[in-house]
Amino acid sequence: MSELQRFGETEEILEIEEVRPISTKSPQSPNPPPVGIIQTWFERKGWTPFPFQLETWNAYLAGQSGLIHAPTGMGKSYAAWLGPLIEWAMEHPEPQRWATMGPELLRVLWVTPLRALANDTANTLRAPVAELGLPWTVELRTGDTSSHVKQRQRTRLPSALVTTPESLSLLLSYPETRQQFRTLRSVVVDEWHELLGTKRGVQTELALARLRTWTLGLRIWGLSATLGNLDQALDVLLGGDDPQISQIFDGDDPALQSSQASCRSSKDDPQSAQSAQIQRQTTCAHPRSILISGEIEKEIRIDTLIPADIERFPWAGHLGAQLLPEVVRRVQGATTTLIFTNTRAQCEIWFQKIIDYVSEHAFELVGTVGLHHGSLDPDLRREVEARLRDGRLRCVVCTSSLDLGVDFAPVEQVIQVGSPKGIARLLQRAGRSGHQPGAVSRVLCVPTHAFELVEFAAARDALQRREIEARLPIEKPLDVLVQHLVTVALGGGFGEEELWREVRTTYAFRNLTEPEWRWALDFVTFGSEPLRAYEEYARVSQERGRYGVSSPQVAKRHRMSIGAITSDGMLKVKFQNGPSLGAVEESFASRLKPGDIFVFAGRPLELVRIKEMTVYVRKARRASGITPHWMGGRFPLSTQLADAVRLRLAAADAGVFDTPEMEAVRPLLALQLRWSRLPVPGELLIEQTRTREGHHLFLYPLAGRLVHEGLAALLAYRLSRSEPRTIGAFATDYGIELRSPTPFDLEEATWRAALSPEKLLDDVLDCLNQTEMARRQFRDIARIAGLVFSGYPGSQKTMRQLQSSSSVLYDVFSTYDPENELLRQARREVLDQQLDITRLRQTLEKLAEAKLVQVACRRLTPLAFPIYAEHLRQTEVSTESWEARIQRIVAQLEDEAE
Helix, strand or coil, X not given: CCHHHHHCCCCCCCCCCCCCCXXXXXXXXXXXXXXXXXHHHHHXXXXXXXXXXXXXXXXXXXCCEEEEECXXXXXXXXXXXXXXXXXXXXXXXXXXXXXXXXXXXXXXXXXXXXXXXXXXXXXXXXXXXXXXXXCXXXXXXXXXXXXXXXXXXXXXXXXXXXXXXXXXXXXXXXXXXXXXXXXXXXXXXXXXXXXXXXXXXXXXXXXXXXXXXXXXXXXXXXXXXXXXXXXXXXXXXXXXXXXXXXXXXXXXXXXXXXXXXXXHCCCCCCEEECCEEEEEECCCCCCCEEEEEECCCCCEEEEECCCCCCCCXXXXXXXXXXXXXXXXXXXXXXXXXXXXXXXXXXXXXXXXXXXXXXXXXXXXXXXXXXXXXXCECHHHHXXXXXXXXXXXCCEEEECHHXXXXXXXXXXXXXXXXXXXXXXXHHHHHHCCCCCCCCCCEEEEEECCCCCHXXXXXXXXXXXXXXXXXXXXXXCCCHHHHHHHHHHHHHCCCEEHHHHHHHHCCCCCCCXXXXXXXXXXXXXXXXXXHHHCCCHHHCCCEXXXXXXXXXXXXXXXXXXXXXXXXXXXXXXXXXXXXXXXXXXXXXXXXXXXXXXXXXXXXXXXXXXXXXECCEEEEEECCXXXXXXCCCCCCCCCCCHHHHHHHHHHHHHHHCCCCCCHHHHHCHHHHHHHHHHCCXXXXXXXXXXXXXXXXXXXXXXXXXXXXHHHHHHHHHHHHHHHHHCCCCCEEEECCCCEEXXXXXXXXXXXXXXXXXXXXXXXXXXHHHHCCHHHHHXXXXXXXXXXXXXXXXXXXXXXXXXXXXXXXXXXHHHHHHHHXXXXXXXXXXXXXXXXXXCCHHHHHHHHHHHHHCEEEEEECCCCCCCHHHHHHHHHHHHCCCCCCHHHHXXXXXXXXXXXXX
């Protein structure tokens, strides 16, 4: 019996061909022009290929891999897709015979980060295939694909398969996949910037490494619309080379010689054609790689909805509701509008407000407003997408579920509610309108907080300077590696040395040490020393030097658990006698009792009961109710946008108010200057004031919420250590509040010590409950690594059960295996992801050189008030409503400002 039989699920012996490289020598010259049928197809559409598209097709035909970077809507998909079609047409130069040919075997694998994109992507790819009469098939394989289609694909794959990272990994767990992939020529990873810097991205890296091992010379292309670190993104996408694999390439291949020559040259000469500037770069670490950037002039117009009256003491969320009538008026004036919000909860709230307003004041919009976010049922999302595409919807209120590559040509206007918190996000969303080459992209920004007007002006500045955020890759997430080892063991087994070399070709694991690799192997074979006695943790076995899986139960559980997406436990929301509406998090559902009203999927619902991880509901008789909240709902202010805001405030400090947004906030900033100062580069403004809650310090590093939260806890700890006192800490994107019942009387030397980057790690770990934070982080790591199982369909475990199981394992490892690599990873992720320790250190290093400006204020300033108000919302217990109290305080401050 073969090893593949022993460790696989199939009974027949699979004949795996010897791995051999794909020939990259085209029938014509190394850089041939596109064949006539593609040119004819473009002309029939009234299109002209952009130079970056021609560049991509030529690079593909020369056997290169690469990353395509161009603005949204400029044709990146066809740049990547038509190369394989051109190659096939060149191999079959008699079009009259195509109609008699059978369907082509698998040639292209198209990986997309969102299932919501898969259907639209498949339709985009099918268009030229159908119109050119090619014998190609394009199919989907995602979590939404029917079991019947998946079963058929187990025996025959289409010519092009559109899938997700999770579904690709699932395919790799079947032994027969290698045989089915024997004809694969290229892989395209769409929206690569969305995967980069995530564990799903690492999962994709490992899958690509497996495919590169199976098919030497495989061409891999990534598509990215908005990214700041393109060279690094290319390196992560393509990985490194295994020297034993590299030797197989033909040394006199013209494409290889050409790319090596490019590495030796200092830089390529930029080419310009029409309004495009094509920049080509070759990364010397990957002699077959190329970075193609189509910097084509695309006009992006950013306007802001300026309120008639700007309050000098703003508070979050208050301003947006006032602008609702004007937002609806703008919707009435456009054919189609996408209204982007930053969170699913905000999406639900704005949709309901618009629906209520439309029903009374804009009857012509009744029935033409839709809702779209990631927690809605896929059928509901697809219905909204279809109605938007064919023009039946005038407006859709949505989240990032619609700001990626779905091509909605009818969209005329994009509205952004609240600050986008990042330059790349605003650019991506703006590109949803005018999502065609040559069209103007417009975005109308709606502030929910007066200070967001400064952010909008700053974002426009940063866009003009092309200051786009980078996505930093994750390195050595061993939970993802452990999962991949079991996947590969299921997919036919592996030898230790061969997989060790393969894994180290990925960027994420290029520095994986031998002890870490040995630990990962031991972990999948017996689960570490404390778990050696428990058979359920011995998922992989070794026989005659080959690792595999022999247990059908292990295979079933693992395939159901593949993936690196983590969230709070999700419960399906379903009508008692009707369709599913989507999902809410368990933490929200657990607070509900029968009869409670909540608003979800754009409608008020009454809870009937919760049974077997399903929330059964019926239509509520009254319209009002609470709105669900989802984990990870808030975006922190990015470094680039924070720096741009700082520059805008410096200009205001110098009397420059040269945009409509800055002119609108002039009264607010003028009052801030009258009562205090403005935070400007090179200074740290520290305001001290007193209210009935006690004594307050307000600091404005302008480094974003994540850094401010860590810095606030650190300062409270260090200041209370230097002088025993009780200090409460709170942080927002704009600043930090420290509160104490006793006065602060701090010398500059005390501040310098408190703001020092020295002993940062030790003090952060001391001041925070790092053990409990790591325990919570370990839950997600344990699930990805396969230590805990979420359950079978219909009998899933609750999040409380999963937390309990992972907590027991955390305690066991802490006591009996304190050097366990997953424990180390949990602690590292807390520092990197929850505390952003690297950026916190950088901020402290800047503050160490900054001038400290301490101002004693008689009252709350315009910049301090929103921090104080938000802190009050989360901590104050009073018979007086929060909103009523805030309005009363605002009235008092306004009186003092007159």
